[in-house]
Amino acid sequence: MSLLFLVSGRVQGVNFRGTAKFIAEKYGVFGYAQNEDDGTVTVLAQGEKEGVERFFAEVSSLNRPNFARVQKTSVIEKKEIKKADAAHFEIR
DSSP states (O other), rough: OOEEEEEEEEEESSHHHHHHHHHHHHOOEEEEEEEETTTTTEEESSOOOOHHHHHHHHEEEEEEEETTTTEEEEHHHHOOOSSOOSSSEEEO
């Protein structure tokens, strides 16, 4: 499965991408997390469907004082794939 989504809230300058990478590694998810100029983060998650869904759920619910606070996640593209394009999860 491949899931491209946009995350908004307090997600830049608070180690959100590093946390996303940690969560991705926990679920065997590949792809990237990339800061955007408007303060959002674009995330591509690829891997087994169950792992991608668990990754998305955990990343979407990040809400810690003095840390990342996800207000909204917007799915841009969701599709079935045979193999992930990436071999790891990258912070961009």
